[in-house]
Amino acid sequence: MSLEQDRWTGVGLDRQVQAASSNPVILDGQALALWRGEDGPVRVWEDRCPHRGMRLSFGFVRGDTLRCIYHGWAYRTDGQCVEIPAHPDLAPPKTICANSYPAESRYGIVWTNLSGAGSAALPDFGADEGWEPVRSIYVDRPASVVREALHSFDFGDVSEVRMNGGSAALVRVRSGLEILFAVQPVSDGKTALHAVAKGQGVAGRRADLARRLERLRATIERA
Amino acid sequence: MAVTTDSVALNEWVPCGWLGQVPLGGQMDTVIFGQKISITRSDDDCYRVETLPEDGSSGRQLPVQTRYCCIFTTLGEAKRPLPEIAEFDEPDRRVTGCGSVGVNTSPYRLVENFLDMAHFSFIHTDILGAPDRTEVLAYKTEHRKDVDEIWAIDCTFYQPAASKASATGQMTQYVYRVMSPFSVMLYKNVHCDPTRNDAICVFIQPKGETECLAYMPMAIVDENSSTADLIDFQQSIFLQDRVILENQRPALLPLDPTYELPTRADASSIAYRRWLKAMNIKFGIYEKQAA
Amino acid sequence: MTIKLYDYSLSGSCYKVRLLLHFLDLHYEKQQIDFYPGRQHKSLDFLQINPLGQIPALEDDGLQLRDAQAILCHLANKYDGSGRWLPRDERHFGAVMMWVMFAGGELMSASAARLHDALGYKLDINAARASAHAAFRILDDHMTLREIEGAKWIVGDHPTIADIACFPYVALSGDGGIGHEDYPALRNWMRNFRRLPRFHAMSGVPEYV
Known part of the structure; x- marks a missing residue:
């Protein structure tokens, strides 16, 4: 169980997270990777590859997978590892999964909640348009x-x-x-x-x- | 930085300088396991190492050995001798140290990275690995109980430019050898002579749990390259790894096999972690916070 | 006529020159200098090539040059027929030179931090990191405004020697314990730079973008 507060925090501007990029962010001392596939929304993950702990913010994007820079392990947007280049014929076990946090884009800001499936609401300042x-x-x-x-x-x-x-x-x-x-x-x-x-x-x-x-x-x- | 009390770690020989680093008649301070030490050089190969206690009291003289381009010492009762690496005694070898390089992580992360072939294509792209040939074929690991060392044998990997002397790609044969928790080496086949192997070592000076100096002496077969070229090649490879090493989280090594998930290519890392766990070493090891 | 570069692979300053030589597709001879541990750049032989005892140094058709920034200017001036890497028009020339000087000045604190952490240089590491952060902030502020203008490069609409001069020590700063977390515009600029045709990495700059 996470001891994090159930709260949404802005961690970046949506438009500044380039397509096909992974970026380091520190929130309350916790290292996060903000990444976007070649298209689609920004994801917020723990900045740690489950294999050997390498920061995923150093990773690179191919299609809609984030790849760890160390060994090229590929993670799908839901966190599931789908490819291990050292063993091209191996289907990675379901247990190999990157740790992800909820991510929402509102008012052009990327928000996350480190407590996971929290019940707190996103900050509400009216309609999303015009920002x-x-x-x-x-x-x-x-x-x-x-x-x-x-x-x-x-x-x-x-x-x-x-x-x-x-x-x-x-x-x-x-x-x-x-x-x-x-x-x-x-x-x-x-x-x-x-x-x-x-x-x-x-x-x-x-x-x-x-x-x-x-x-x-x-x-x-x-x- | 407190001095470690872990006798398992303290009882190992570790490097504390490279030959040529301390000038004749000169002196240098450094740190091992959190303990400040002083190295004095009175003659060509005559070094004296002693502890420098924080309170200014007189220090304790430590054992010294010079080998493999390094000065070695130990704070405890060394349980094993320095390893024998015959290649360093062969007359036609190019024996070269590369100074030392600072790395902010635990010593074990360095050893594991050195044992790892699966990163070649991604971190040493177009040199030690090709982007389209990433497969790590099965290899064997063994704990050699007579010398208490971990070995990985029958390792092969396709390399576009395996060494400074290589002109073309080759299937490189590797043998890896972990001689102590803080030292590791490899033997790899030489491009020009199938009967001989280059020997490349990493000896680690743990200054603190997540602060190291890495020494990379090598004994290689290469008549043509200049020493500057050989050093440049080795340092270039190491600084590619250094980015990885300083960005693994946690920096301390987790021994719990569910915390970092290995695959078949990590057989040598698995054997190394088991060996560390069995010797009950605590220095530089990650203990998961109780939930 | 050959160009000869006195080079050390791990030097970010030498990397600046290698980058431009490669972008311009120029052939050159490399003379490897054992910078560490050999300190060959302080040898009597090398001091005759560069009395400051620094790398890179360049020889080109009888001309002997030192200082990465000066060498970039020379190569762009002599070999870049397009004039894009060093634009001469009045709107761009001064701005390019301003950031080239910044690369050889303020940004070098990031180099100092790296020499401390990796090669054990004795210097005030906290001061070096603080100065590097202050310089990064200035470049990040600039690149933030450039992003708002819809531009990608430090000056103008094509990469210039200002981008080449600034790139290495920003990209390598992690080697000296200086992270990129606080600089979103620098991250985007570096990624754009790494995606340039003919770009090549060096140790400490990941190959994969």
Whole structure:
């Protein structure tokens, strides 16, 4: 049984996870691999090949299988190992299965829940449409400090900051712009923010907003 | 870093430097099993090794042997001698050390990687393995009780460029030999002479449970390559492996066969883990947290 | 006329030069230097080739050059007829040079960390890693903005010597205990780079993409 909290946490921007790629992510000290097949949704797995413990975030994708870089073992999207190149004629036993976590894409953010089949709901900020990715940014401060800073940072004429159980924050600006932050605790001293935005003309303002987040990071780290 | 209390580990000979690393009349500090030690060199082949206690009190002098391009010592009562590797005494051999390379993982991960053929096609692509010839044929493993060593014999693997001297691909015959928990070697057939084998070793200096220095002395048959080329080839192979070694999780070695799932190609790793388990070694071993 | 490269396979700086030579399909002679443990780059013979005692060094038609960045500029300037690897137009030239200098400057902290961890160099490893992270952050911020613009490379719409100069020590940083977890835009850029035609890996950079 997992001792992890039953909670959805954003771990990356959907659009930034390339097709046919595997990526390392640390959530609360736990190493995860975010990977996407040549098409299809992003998967979130434990970053460990069941064979010899190699991190699967170093792996490579062929079709809809993730292959471990060490020995090329191929894992299907449900985690089942389907090929062992050292023994081309062997059907891998059912027991060889990568450990996967639930993964959902909403608002352009990839969310996962390390407690497994939890009952917690995904953060709800209304309809899924209209959100544009801004950027992910890594801040060398604990999540509590970063959450606090979201309340006080100058995003313009802020009308409201709404938290959702600590793992997401919605900043509303009077101009009609909305910025949604997923807060990912990386380690005791580091936090990732995955930001998406919605509002009139937001697609053309992504670079501005991304630079704004560089300032946010600098402001938090200087405080 | 605390000094290990595991007498099984402490009773082994381990390398602590390479010949030429300490200048004549010079001195060098290093660490084995968490214990700081000092190496002094008074003459060509005259080394003195002693512990450097944390509290500044005078140290204990340790036994020293120089062989296979390395300086060896032990903190305990060595239960087995240094291995005999006859190839290093053959006059026409190119005997070369490659310095030492730091690797942040447990020593056993290094030994297992060295014993493994199934990664050749993926990690040493187009050198020790080809992308389309990944099969590991059945081989035999044995625990040689007279010398208390693990051997893997009758190993074969197709290699596009098996050594610096190879011009074409070949089916390479391998024999692997684990001489101690911290040392392993291989014999592989020489491209130009079917009657002889290159001998390549890895001796590991465990600085801590997940911090090692690897020494790779080799005695090979190759009249043509320069020493710089031989070292470059061996180091290139090792640094391909090093990425893997530093990214295996956990870094400590799990001995529970359900925690990491082996297949037939891992027969040598299985034999090695059983042997480690039977000798009840604790240093650098992963003990699963109670659920 | 031959090009001769004084090379060490494990050197990320030599790798920069090998990458461009390969992208340009240039034939060259390799002179292997026993950098470690032999320290041949500090030998009297080698100091006559490069008095700084550093690799790579390059000889080309009587010209003797040191410094990976300078060598990249030379090779692109002389041999790249397309002008793509080192664009000369005013919008791109300065920007390419800026990132080439960054590769030979700030990014070299990642090289230092690697020399410490793998080859036992004595230096302040925490300071080296912190400086490398600071440099990676600057490049990741830049590549994040480039992604937003729909671009793939550091400058312009074709890879340049800026990408070649920056790639090795970002890609090899794990060897010095510097992970890529915090740099999603760098990961995407590196993957794009590794998928270039004629790209080849070196030890520490996985062959499979």
